[in-house]
Amino acid sequence: MLRLLRHGAAGLETVTPADGWRPAEDVFWIDLLKPTRAEELAVEAAVSLEMPTREEMAEIEPSSRLYQANGATFMTATLLSRRDEEHRSEAPVTFVLTKGLLITIRYDELRAFDLFAERAQGQGIATGTAALFSLLDAAVERLADLLETTGLDVDGVSSAIFRRPKGAQFEALLTELARAQSLTSKTRNSLVSLSRMFSFAALAHEIAEDAECRAHLRTLQRDGQSLTEHAGFQSSHIAFLLDAALGLINIEQNGIIKFFSVAAVILMPPTLVASVYGMNFHHMPELAWPFGYPMALSMMAISAILPILWFKRRGWF
Template identity: 70%
Template sequence: MLNLLRRGAPGFETQSPAAAWAPPPDTIWIDLKSPTRDEELAVERALGVELPTPEEMAQLEPSSRLYQDNGATFMTATLLARSAEGPTTAPVTFVLVKGLLVTIRYEELRAFTVFAERAPQAEAGSGTAALLGLLDAIVERLAEILEETAEGVETASKTIFRQRAQDGGYQPLLAELARAQSVTSTTRTSLVSLARLLSFAALAREIAADPECGAHLKSLQSDVQSLTEHASFQSTHISFLLDAALGLINIEQNGIIKIFSVMAVIFMPPTLVASVYGMNFHHMPELSWTFGYPMALCVMVASALLPVLWFKHRGWF
């Protein structure tokens, strides 16, 4: 899909490029979302650049993700996608060329839609301004995700330390913490990737020649660094809560095993007495004794009470 953002227009405009397609003069942003090969070729012909393939975008080498070629600056970052369904990372390429911003992506990213809708109000009049505004929207979205995750972690912390697990046990709590850890880890990966992109973006001719853009870029770098530190702290906190939850589970299991162990010791002597008198040998004196049965019951009760009294004295029961 080939989307255009035109100066002052409310949101994206979808186009189907022909062989001699060219972007309108007031275009500031070309967004290629899961583009077909024909759409890629049309943009390449119109701008005179060679766009990276999905395989090149997925490579980890800086030379494949951050480079300048034929007057264009290519920057690829790994961004968080599908945070609500199941967090994953998706490579996104940003290209500054001939005063335009070109983006290539293969996932639905909320920050892109949000920025496209508010860009006219922000008066994004150039590709450089669109790039910095889009990066602002991406950083804000990552900050929102971290904040939402932090609220869930705080709720889990209260559940662990201030009240016992409900009827469902600790399984839902552990699942929520595992999801929070996954989202936080993926968010931190995106922030680290963005930090590398922002450092390289300072080399772009359009940004280096504009002091205002340079100041905006430094502000973004500061925000990304702060969020990265916050994500690292939150990841450590989640790991602590997971360890604490597992420790409490072990304590509960040990308590259950302790009860069964005590009950086994209590009932072992009566079982022994009952087994002895259940052998029914002919020459057992108590078999013909009138008080043999009551005596056996009293011995069983006494043998059960003695371990109980001993455990209470030792503080084990």
């Protein structure tokens, strides 16, 4: 899908390019969303640039993600998209800044782009550079919201771990922590890729020659750095909670094993007495004794009570 945003237009326009297609003079943003090969070729011919393929966008080496060619600046960052209601995936997005025009290439729906399209007219955006910064602002804002939401979820899990009733199950809590850790890790990866992009964007002559753009870029860099540090702290907090949950599980398991160990020791002496007097030998001294049965029961009771008293005195039971 090829969409355009023109200065003064009410919203995005969807275009089906024909042979010899060229964007109008007032177009400042071209958005290629899941583009067909024909749409890619039409844009390449219109701006005289070769656009990166989906495979090239997925590469992780900086030389494939951040480069300049034919007077244009190519920058690829990793953002987060929602594939379903519960899971988010990493989605590479390429930003091409050339001659006051911004071209974006992506293969996933991204909320940040929708937010930018809604705000663009109200903000009076009319150039590709301004569109780039507004898009980056929206992307950083979305990542900050994700970190905030995940942090609230982690706080809830933390309270549930340390205030849970004895014997409650840990499966749901561990699953929630694993989900939070995965999302935090992906958010941090996205922030790191954006930070690299911010550093490289300073080389674009449209930004380097504009003091206001340089100041805006420094603000984005500070925001990205602070959010990256926050994501690292949140990841450490989640790791601590995982260790704490596993420690509590081990404590409960040790308590169960301890209970059965004590029970086995308590029952061992009565079992020995019952085994001795349960043997079927003909000549047993107590076999014909009237008080033999009460004596055996008393010995079993005493042999069970003595270990209980000993364990309580030692604080083991």
